[in-house]
Amino acid sequence: MFDTVRKHQKLLQLVLMLFIVPSFVMFGISSYSGFMDKETDLVKINGKPITTQEVDNAAKRQAERVGGNMQIAQSLQFRQAILNELLQQRILGFAVINLRLQVGKEALIKSLQGIPQIRALYRQDGSFDDARFKQLLASNGLNEEQFYASQAFDLKIGQLVNSVARTELATPKLSEIVSTLYETERQVQSLAFDAKDYLNKVNPSQDELQAFYNANAKLFEIPEYVDVEYIVLKADPKEDAKVFSDKADQFANITYDQSDSLKPAADKLRLSIQSQKGLTRGGVAGVAKDHPLSNPKVMQSLFSDEAIKNKRNTEAVQTAPGVFVSARVITFHPAQIMPYKDVAAEVKRQVSQRAAEKLAVAAAAERYNVLEKDPKSSAGFGNPIWVSRNKPANLIGPALDDVMSINPDKFPAVVSINNPGVGATLYRVDQVRQPTGVDDKIHKAQAQQIQALGAQSEFASFMAYWRDAASVKVINPLKPLNSGSGS
Numbered sequence: 394m395f396d397t398v399r400k401h402q403k404l405l406q407l408v409l410m411l412f413i414v415p416s417f418v419m420f421g422i423s424s425y426s427g428f429m430d431k432e433t434d435l436v437k438i439n440g441k442p443i444t445t446q447e448v449d450n451a452a453k454r455q456a457e458r459v460g461g462n463m464q465i466a467q468s469l470q471f472r473q474a475i476l477n478e479l480l481q482q483r484i485l486g487f488a489v490i491n492l493r494l495q496v497g498k499e500a501l502i503k504s505l506q507g508i509p510q511i512r513a514l515y516r517q518d519g520s521f522d523d524a525r526f527k528q529l530l531a532s533n534g535l536n537e538e539q540f541y542a543s544q545a546f547d548l549k550i551g552q553l554v555n556s557v558a559r560t561e562l563a564t565p566k567l568s569e570i571v572s573t574l575y576e577t578e579r580q581v582q583s584l585a586f587d588a589k590d591y592l593n594k595v596n597p598s599q600d601e602l603q604a605f606y607n608a609n610a611k612l613f614e615i616p617e618y619v620d621v622e623y624i625v626l627k628a629d630p631k632e633d634a635k636v637f638s639d640k641a642d643q644f645a646n647i648t649y650d651q652s653d654s655l656k657p658a659a660d661k662l663r664l665s666i667q668s669q670k671g672l673t674r675g676g677v678a679g680v681a682k683d684h685p686l687s688n689p690k691v692m693q694s695l696f697s698d699e700a701i702k703n704k705r706n707t708e709a710v711q712t713a714p715g716v717f718v719s720a721r722v723i724t725f726h727p728a729q730i731m732p733y734k735d736v737a738a739e740v741k742r743q744v745s746q747r748a749a750e751k752l753a754v755a756a757a758a759e760r761y762n763v764l765e766k767d768p769k770s771s772a773g774f775g776n777p778i779w780v781s782r783n784k785p786a787n788l789i790g791p792a793l794d795d796v797m798s799i800n801p802d803k804f805p806a807v808v809s810i811n812n813p814g815v816g817a818t819l820y821r822v823d824q825v826r827q828p829t830g831v832d833d834k835i836h837k838a839q840a841q842q843i844q845a846l847g848a849q850s851e852f853a854s855f856m857a858y859w860r861d862a863a864s865v866k867v868i869n870p871l872k873p874l875n876s877g878s879g880s
Contacts, residue, residue, distance in 0.1 A: 434868040435476060438483040448476045448871065464645050464708040469873045476871055484856060485550050487863040494549040501541070504548055554852075572836050573827070575782040580824040581796055582774035586757040587816045588750040595748040597741065605744045606733050612743070613736045620670040620724040621695060624648075624655050625685050626662060628715030641717055645709035648719040652705040655721055668723070688712040691720060701725045746814075753816030761809045761819060768805045774821050781828070783835065792820060801825045 434442035449466075452475045456466035465471050505511050510529060514522045530540050597605075606613065626644045628637045640662060647658040659666050669677060669686055674696055677686045685691065694700060694707035706721045733740070764770060780786045785793050795808040805823035812818060 435871055436480055437864070437866045437868060438480070439487055439863045441483075442868070443476065443479050443483065445871070447479065448472050449874075451475050451479060464649055465711070467874050468708070469871065472874075473871055480865070481856070482550075484859050484863055484865065485553065486546070488859040489546065489549045489553055491862070492553070494552055496545045496548045496552070500548060501545055504544060576828055577797075578779045578781045578784075578826050578828055579796060579799075579822050580777045580826075581780050581788070582771060582777045582821040582823075584760070584774045584819040584821070585816065586753040586760075586818065588746060588753045588814075591749040591752040591756075592745055594752060595745050597744045597748060602737070602740050602744055603733070606736070606740050609743075610730050613731045613739070615729050615731060616673050616675075617696075617728040618671050618673045618726050619695060619701070619722045620668070620726075621672055621686070621720050621722055622655055622666050622668050623685060623691075623718060623720035624659050624664045624666055626664060626709075626717040637715065641709075644717050644719070648706045648709055655706060655719060658719065683713060685712055685716075685718040686720070688718065691718055695720055695722060750814065750816055754811060757809055757817035757819060761807060764807045764819070764821070768807055768821070771821060774819075777823075779826070788820075792818065796820050796822055 433445040435445060435448065436443045449472065452466040452472045455475060456471070511526075514526050514529070516522060527537070530536060535543075626640060644658055644662060647661055648655065651657045655666055658664065672686060672695065674692060676692055677684060680687060688710060690710045691707065691712065694710065697707075699705045700707055700720075700722045704722060706719050709717045709719045712718050760773075778786055780788055780793070780796065782793065782797060788796060792808075792810045795810060799806045799808065799822050804825070805821060807819055807821050810818050810820065
């Protein structure tokens with residue numbers, strides 16, 4: 394939520410570059426409903442709707458801004474994100490109007506001077522090119538009155554967001570208390586009961602092995618995989634941005650319109666068709682993270698019904714700045730269970746491991762019961778170490794939580810932690826201390842984290858309040874474009 398607001402602030406400052414509907418249209422500074430009365434209402438804020446057409450137009454403009462791929466603008470996930478952004482902006486706009494916030498002339502001028510396009514209109518002698526300014530506004534469909542009104546409105550939203558974000562701690566002592574809790578050290582000894590130490594005590598029968606295989610056949614399944622072809626469009630560093638944008642449009646449109654083959658797009662744009670066999674949902678093993686088939690969206694598309702059952706090209710996906718990928722499934726290999734004879738050794742390993750783990754956990758429980766009666770005994774435990782939440786050593790998760798939550802009045806004390814797949818470990822705690830030489834940088838970082846959490850919580854409460862005040866109502870869910878949702 395908080396990250397979204399920061400992005401929102403940045404967008405507000407760059408009004409002339411927005412491809413989403415300008416704020417004065419969103420919030421009613423000028424009329425926007427006249428030509429949208431017949432569109433499907435999705436959400437209403439104070440009785441005023443956000444329509445399917447608004448979302449689709451905003452999605453289209455935003456997609457153009459990041460490379461001109463219209464398939465991105467048509468995806469339900471992207472359009473839903475746009476709807477969420479529009480909804481948040483409308484709620485903030487409603488709050489601004491109801492709070493009757495004001496913006497001074499100096500603040501408005503300073504804001505305008507911070508827009509690169511506005512700064513570029515100043516001549517070398519310091520004078521302002523008013524003619525070019527009006528042309529710039531006109532090219533964005535604005536007149537001066539609308540532009541100044543929208544800028545003032547955006548500044549009011551910025552004031553509101555910043556005031557909510559500057560949340561103070563409920564008490565100045567809170568960060569000090571939290572830091573103290575994180576710095577407090579406890580002396581710990583450990584005693585591990587590992588399954589590997591009990592393997593020589595187990596010998597499963599053939600019937601046990603076969604029964605385990607029958608009950609856990611999924612463990613011995615070869616996952617589904619596909620053999621695929623794919624093409625990659627990469628921007629040439631020396632290439633004009635507009636030229637590449639046109640190529641990206643062609644890439645997306647051809648792979649979509651002629652979805653039964655990658656060849657038309659490859660021929661048109663002079664791209665090589667590459668292939669990859671044995672591709673699972675986990676991706677390609679042993680390749681770099683920037684490999685085209687390592688992209689989660691590409692992988693998700695390749696295992697969709699459209700790609701597997703209908704053998705269609707995937708949508709063009711931007712995997713990195715200036716890189717677009719489309720792929721198609723050539724052969725689909727369904728998942729299959731391996732025969733017992735092929736996995737007999739692995740079945741025995743798993744059954745033996747589980748049996749040994751049970752023995753290890755039982756031994757740990759038996760020793761724990763003894764130590765509860767005599768916690769002062771440290772026989773068998775390793776050398777003591779000092780741990781804290783800031784410096785947990787090898788203690789993680791439940792082990793650290795349990796060790797740090799023991800009441801010092803009960804020292805020495807022992808806790809038992811099960812380690813699934815490994816066994817169990819006993820931890821003996823007998824001393825507590827506050828360290829010397831506290832790191833001020835850590836203190837400051839923790840205080841900032843607490844402050845940020847407080848601000849996020851405050852903003853969430855703020856948005857919830859104004860959502861209710863604006864009578865936000867969901868009218869219809871946003872539907873995929875191909876479902877006849879009125880787009």
